Amino acid sequence: MFDIETIKNNGLCAGCGLCAGIAGHGTSPIVMEVSSEGYMRPNAVDPIPPALAETIDAVCPGANIRHDATTVGADYHPVWGPLVEARLGWSTDEELRRNASSGGGLSGILVHLLASGAIDYVVQTAVAQDSPVRNAMVISTGRDDVFHAAGSRYAPSSPLADIGARLDAPGRFAFVGKPCDVAGLRQLARRDPRVNQKVPVMIAFMCAGVPSYGGTSALLTAMGVQDESRVASFRYRGDGWPGFATARLDDGTAFTMDYDTSWGRILNRHLQFRCKICPDGVGEFADIVCADGWYCDADGNPLFDEREGRSIMLTRTLRGEAIVGEAITSGAIASEPLSLRSLNHMQPFQARRKGMVLPRLAAMMLSGRERPRFINLALGRNARMLGAKEILRSFAGTFRRLLAGQGRD
Template identity: 75%
Template sequence: MLLWIGSSPKWQRAMFDVETIKRNGLCAGCGLCAGIADRSDPAIVMETTDTGYRRPRVVGPVAPALAQQIDAVCPGANIRHERDEHEAEYHPVWGPLIAARLGWSTDTELRRNASSGGGISAILVHLLASGEVDFVLQTAVSPDSPVRNALAVSTGRDDVFQAAGSRYAPSSPLEDIAAHLDKPGRFAFVGKPCDVAGLRQLARIDPRVNEKVPYMLAFMCAGVPSYAGTSALLKEMGVQDESAVTAFRYRGDGWPGFATARLADGTTFKMDYDTSWGHILNRHLQFRCKICPDGIGEFADIVCADGWHCDESGNPLFDEQDGRSIVITRTARGEALLQRAVTAGTLLTEPVALGSLEHMQPFQSRRKGMVVARLGAMMLTGWRRPRYVGLELARNARRLGLKALARNLAGTLRRLVGKETLD
């Protein structure tokens, strides 16, 4: 089962088109396919489906050149490292790695408002204040609905503050990427690991990306729940009428913070993080997230995550505390940026032992190993599998052990048998 992982036999190189990607459950909803289509006469548009995910819809003829680009850059169908791109040693579990630290914003309000200490937010504030970038592209609450996401353009600290905090719902931050690449100025991009992987793959064929996007930042991701997950969460919180919600956040205002909904009459509903994410939202993940080998942002310059405190047994604790982020630099450019943010006083950091990350992020430390068995289940049931290259999946599978591999294989087989589509 391991022989085809990371290799590219001829039959596995068959082109992926949009419909094939969706039907086989490979779409991550990033919007890149729509983002690189001709804006004057788009062949592909993004929409929210009845199942609550963001998906592309083909509305016109897809030119052969566009089809080839989609096949090459779609992060749902491809995630591949080209080792000559790396400036860092490749850690088999944690990917390209120059240094790992714990960090948090020195802005106490921003630290509290963010989901995990404001590590990314502090770096963005430095980038904007220093003039290194003209703006930031990041996901924030939609201006049209407090329970939906939208792409935000941040130009200063207040914008970054408003966009801070986890958004556990679909987003398509690459939906208009060509338009932003055509604009004057340079920008930093913040997204899920798959979003950053897609943008990095686009950079291989579009020189504008490296010219206009000097920094790509990511946050570790355990998967994208559908908007149906948000509705289920609100219902469990006690909200009877979703349309009555005037403000909503999944986390933040503390660490880990509470899922919080406020109604027009001032009524407020809250739920703790362990319940909201651990028992509700993560039951609504799209299939592509269940076979994702990169929840850790391997293609970013800098990636951040919750730097959970742990109990004596090494298990993460979710008690309310002052937030702190794991901050991993993956490129020389990212490391230099982090050093400048520390020198400028927007970010505080302290050392962290690499071995501690397995306790702070136990799921991410095992994730690559799980993927091998799940891809094996796809192979056995005849589904098209994504192309994953250079991610040390086989090595991680051996590290996970036969019992865990068998459990993941059997569980995925149960989900796949008899399905007509995985989307």
């Protein structure tokens, strides 16, 4: 059985907060805290009842990512997961399109859901009220809330840390989270009927990994910020596409850095270990998933120069397809078709990511680590597509890091 200490000690915790959220609210035996490495981690402050421990073992997305066999049908793409339709889209609200990270496609869908009355509120992640360089779960009930929550937050978040309270509270809500967050909630739905009753839609954004808060500090230092306590506002990107990392001090001084440098050279060097063995960066368990729909050069490589934003929008369920169709019909978002060939070029890392998982799991096994349960995800097929050279490289790099003691909380 995977308990929270086993999960943490083997580098499997994603920091989603699900274990704390289902442990009860008010007097939960599990609390989420920032670890010494700068990630969100659960801490057991009281004994965990056996029934709760059994549920955590079954639904934790750090230890489990599993599709039901019925999910992996004819519409299951080995790389991109369950797929009903692929589009490019963007918000028709020009302010929202600019403020969001990638054209406001996801934000436009949320505004439509709220305006239509399909949901009462949205659970999503935004900047914390008490710190411009920290994240917090927020409740959005209208367009302005969605606007202020828009934009990527490349740092730890635990949006499921109060899911029990959400499921007990009045109203139905859309849940927005990282792929692992959504996978955890979907796995909880198999055990708790309240999830499907209270959460009519789950939306994910594609994710390349969660940097630590130390990554944020490293980014601020590289931008020229000498005293983090003087940062009055901070955004990782947005206000354009892809937008610039922007920090403003209490005296109005601004520091900026382009996206390719901030993410590509700094933040992604601070990823937690669990993200390096992630089999689902594309939100396979969501109803709808969005991502950057990068323009590409003549060789098919993504370009990161500033343009009007646009989102990849994949629908994975009939419910998700109906919602996107209604958002288009209502005028909340505009869209155009997207081929899978173009998708492969726009998101090349995600196109090959699943192929790296099996060799990295093999490295975990040989180094004596407990391995997560990844089931019905076409990992073998993806590894074969990756090729022997890349398989060996993924295995060797992971094995070397594990022997050096990396990947333990």
